[in-house]
Each structure stands twice: as C-alpha cells, then as structure tokens.
Amino acid sequence: MSKGSVVLAYSGGLDTSCILVWLKEQGYDVITFLADIGQDENFEAAREKAQKLGAKKVYIEDLREEFVQDFIWPAVQANAVYEDRYLLGTSVARPCIAQRQVEIARKEGAEYISHGATGKGNDQIRFELTCYALYPEVKPWSMDANLMHISYESGILENPKSHAPADLYLMTKNPQDSPDTPDDLEIEFRNGVPVKVANLKDTTSKTSPLEIFSYLNQIGGKHGVGRIDIVENRFIGMKSRGIYETPGGTILLSAHLDIETFTMDKEVRRIKQGLGIKFSELVYNGFWYSPECEFVRHCIAKSQENVEGKVQLSVYKGHVYILGRESPKSLYNEELVSMDVQGDYDPCDASGFIKINAVRLREHRRMQGFSYSKK
Template sequence: MEKKKYNKIVLAYSGGLDTSVLIPWLKENYGAEIIAVSGNVGQGTELDGLEEKALKTGASKLYIEDLTDEFVNDYVIPTMQAGATYEQYLLGTSFARPIIAKRIVEIAKKEGADAICHGCTGKGNDQVRFELAIQAFAPEIDIIAPWRFWELNSREKEIAYAEAHNIPLKINKETNYSKDKNLWHLSHEGLDLEDPANEAPINKPGFLEMSVSPEQAPDVPTNVTIHFEKGVPTSVDGVEMTPTQIIEKLNEVGGANGCGILDIVENRLVGMKSRGVYETPGGTVLYKAHEKLEEITLDKETQHYKQSLALKFADLVYNGQWYTPLRKAMTAFVTSTQETVTGDVTLKLYKGNIIPVSVTSPYSLYSAGMATFDEDDCYDQSDSAGFIHLFGLPLKVRALKAKEVEDFPGVE
C-alpha cells in the first residue's frame, strides 16, 4: 500500500532503540522533515548527547522540554493522593505519556506539522496513552505508528538496522531489556524476564539502576520523616523541599535500602499478560507515608469510598484516559478529601521493608480516650447493646420468619 505523503513529521523521541532508528526510517519512507521532541520527566543522564544524536541521524531539530515539575505536581501527586495502584504497580510510565504527548501536540501545531509519529509497539499500552492524548488535543493530525506495519518487527532487526545506518546505541543484543525511566520509576521488560519461571536478576550487577536489592541493602535501618500539607509532601526530615526534590530525596534513601522493587505479571490493556520488574523507591515510600496519614485524618466512609475509587482511577491512568471528564472529576473529589491530610509520618526503611514508626496530625480523628481498654468517661459501653440490637435486626427478623416457613431459602 502506498504511504501517504507528509511535509513535516513530529517524532516522540527518547533516544532509545525504537526512536533512534525511526528518524532515518521516516526520512527514507516519507521524505519528510523530521522534528524530534523529547520530554524531560526526570530521566536524568538518558538525555545526555540526545541533540547531537538526533541531528546526526537526520532530524532537522530537537526540542528537549523540561516537564519534570509539571509532571510531578499535576500528574504524580494527584495519582498518589488518590492511592491509585494498578495490580500493585505505581503507574510510572502510565502518567508520563499523557504530559509528553500533550507537549508534542503543542509543538506540532507550532511547527505546522501534518503528522505525529511514535515508536510504541502494537502489543503495548503506550500506543494507547500517546494516541488518546493526541486525539484529545489535535484530532485533525495524522498519527504514524510504524511498529504496526514496518519490516523492523523485532528488536534484533532494529539493532541490525541501527548498525547498518551507523546509529549509536547504548544497548546490544545481550543487554537488550526494554526499559522506561522517569523521576518516579524505572521499568524492565524482555529477555529472561519474559519467562515468569526465571528469577528476576535483581542481584546481577547493572540490572537495577535506582535501587539495590534487599540482600545488598545496609544491615542498619534508616528512619525518614515526611511532612504533608493537604496531601502534598512539603519536607523530609525537617528540610523543606518541592515535591520534585522530595521524590529525588526519597529515591536516594529508599533505593539505598532496597525499597520499591516490584516483580509482577500484569494484565496489559491490549489483552495479554506481561512480566515486568519495576523500581519505584521514592514513590513506594511516599505512597506508604500518605496512606498512613490518611488512616488518622479521614473518616471511615470517606476512607472506604476513596479506596474503592482508587481502583477505577488506576484503570483510567493505566489505560491512557488521563484527559477524560471522569478522571478530572475523580481528581476533584480526591482533592476535596485532602483538606485535613496534614501532618508528619515517620517510617523505618530496612532491607526492602517500609515499617511505620509514628504518625501525627492536628486533624487526627484518633481518640486514645475512646479506644483505650482502661477505664474512661467518654464511652458508655452499655450503649453497644442497643446498637447491636438495631444493627442485627434484619438478621433477627429473617431468622424468626424462617421458623415460620418450612425450607426457607438460604437458611442453614
């Protein structure tokens, strides 16, 4: 089938294997000007030398957009406040894609591009996350997804193409894990991880990048105290920081103690199961601290309803539906629940474990006087008899009726 002609294509460019080969491949197949865009969401040294590489392989220019603070403040923190996890996974890649795609659309419009290209595979979740965001902000722009139709349909073929076109890569056939990194996490997929029978090589030198394995963590625990204001972390161990700086600090402390390593077989949006290893050291510590503070600051009904909402919130984020009315409405609800989530949480980090030490808040709903087993003057225990009578009344009425009716359904 003849390919459609484009004048200018904006490419979501990370400098990884897929997007490294895409610049020359797009030029060969479309003859268009290629403008590369990289979103800095805290992936650090992965951005080093990116501009030189993009230009040498055929891009006319490279935008490197610093999105880190916006990523943390507008995507990470609201998801953390919701308590959203997808099958234990803290949604690292999931909420990075929408913000990057949104910025790519802005640049595509600025440049007058008639197409946007991404290097996501047809088997993964990221294709959905990118394209739903593009559709939300630029439904008129064509999307090119080469993995769905090109001849480079394996990572081995991509590496061979890169070598033939003198494209420098940081990987080879032996270290060819599929990875995605940002400030919040690092994911590992592929190679020996594709078989769940294989133990994850977390003790293998060079595999983990943000953490050490629990076995290699110090034999002495580390205590860390996090302060929250209305559900937003504002300081660590008494030192005021921005949320971005706090995640950086907790990555350092949590990673050093082997926290936040997750090995799971998850259910992808496209229907298959996929095995991955995730490193989320700071995020795991932050989630635990926030959850602990909510235990004493949220009433029972709000806490329980919020926990049920968290599952749907996680599905929306994982499935690329960040820019939907439902996700926005859910965030509005979550934000309203955070009004009293202020206080200090101290956690003990030890060989991958995150152990609560203390939690305090000026809005604590916990009353030692009411909860005590000792004598008190604020709770009349005889009141419980009437409460239990009314609470159990439906059961009592049903049991009495069962005595009148033979073979009453559901009665043992």
C-alpha cells in the first residue's frame, strides 16, 4: 500500500535519480517535475530515465517565458545584486520552479514535495519557504543551470585560492578569445522593463521577453561578459565560493542603471537603491513570497513608472560600454546644465545654498576646538 504521493523536483541527474529510487523503495508514489527554465537539458532523455526508475507520472513544463516575465524582469527593475556582485540567477529561479511544483502537488493531491538541494546551501531554504508560503499543509523533503545564469560550486572551487579551470565556463567565451569587433545594441525600456533590443549593425531585433533575454545571453556570452568569482555569505551563516556566468543579466543591469538615472528623481532613486538592496537580500534568502518582499516589489514597480527610453551600448571583450541614451521622460535639461546658456538658473543663488550647507560643517569644526575669525 502506498504511503502517499511525492512531487519531486527532478533534473535527471544522479542526486534526484537516487532520491526517486529511494522514495519508491520506501513505498511512495513519485511524480517527477522537470522545469525548463533555459538550462541545456535533454528533456526527453530525462523523461525516459524517470519512467524507467519508476515514476508514476512525469511533468516537463516550459517555464522560460514566465521565468523572464515574472521573476527576471522584477530583478532588472530592482537592479538586484547581492553583496555588490551576484545577480541572483539561482535565487530568482527557485521560487519560479517551486511555485509550479506546488501547483502540481495540489493538482495531484500530493502530501509531500521533494527536492535535491544540499542541506548546507541556500536552495533548501528557498524551495521550502516557497512551499510553506503557497501550500502550508504540504511537507517539504530535503534530499544548477538556467536561462539567467550558470553557477559552479564545490570540488576544486572549495579552495578559495584555486583558479577556476579554463574549461569550466559554458555560457561565456574567455574575453581574450572574444571577437575583435564589438556588437552595438539599442535596448528600449518601458516601466523599467526591456521591451525591445536591436543590433545596430546587423538589424537583428527582438521584442518578446524570452527572445530579448536569450539574445542578450548570446551577445554577452560571445564577448565574455558576465563572469564573476566571489565568496558570498550564505543565509545559514557560512561563507561559500561561487563562480557565476550571467551575460544577459549583466548587459541589462548596465543599461537599466543608465536609463533609470536619466529619468528618475534623485531622492526617489536614493530610496529605491535601498529597496533594491533589501529586495536582493530577501530573494537570496528565499523570501520571494513573504509580505515584506511583496511590499518591496510593489514599491520598486511604482518607482519604474517613468523609467522609459532607449540606451545604446557596446559589448566588447568582457565589458559593456554605454554610448548614449534618450527618453521622452528625461529629467536632463540641456539648457539648464549648459555653460553657455543661463536658462532658469541664477548662479548667484548658489552662494546662499553653499552658506546654508556650510553651517553644520562649521559647527562640527567648532566642536573640535577650531575658531573662526569673523570678517
């Protein structure tokens, strides 16, 4: 007699295949779920393997469009970067996968959800917090590559001074071996989200979310953009080394930062920068479906209402170079900043502004024992 049904987040690899067999041996009906979020995977081979190992049912679902639209784009709007360098490729993928896994569990009436994440990492937390948030009565069981990035950990990389093997990288070329001519792109944004990318040299144009991100991955990978090697702080308290390739995300971060600065009020952007840091921490730690993360996402989306326009950039030898930008909602006033035109600004007004801002500086120095002669 079956002990119940388990929906297993399955990859076709060794770990989740072993889990599948073990669950079967323990008397459970196993339903496998493999999400296509852009990883290089032979999905039909994985289906056949799961069936041979005894899976009661196999789900393989294409979540790429949803992944870009509902998870990557909010990260782009937030300029989301964890600890100044990590673009959260794994972190934003987990709630996307776990959300669909929960939907399948509800549909199948499964009592358990299982995944293959290590007990020492962040993914077990990300999976299980999502499960508890969306399906409180389920029992998560603990036992990565995707469209946004590829991550590498463990093995030789556990020694922080060991250099990564040259053949480790799969998405990006070594910048030294990349083309000697750049690709010049124009990325159009609306509400802080990319709606079009055009290659200014060969007239290639992409407009759907998946096409845009895939094309930027292609261009960035070709030029060796988006490689990082970092030691990061895991949520559970330990430090770990990770090597990441995020070519498309790196291009978008540069372009979005540029158009955002061009169109957003200074004080709004200062607040939004703090929200971006908080968003990154929440997503990294697995709290995508928390009330505070929903609140932060709402605030960030509000901040993006005027982030509209086009950014021209060049991708070359591991770098992204901004060439220019334009926007119907620009806060840049050419006449106001011109050295040759007075416009609405009276330079004499600066004297009072400077004196007011100097008050606290003078008081600070006075407290330290400095005296000023009045003239």
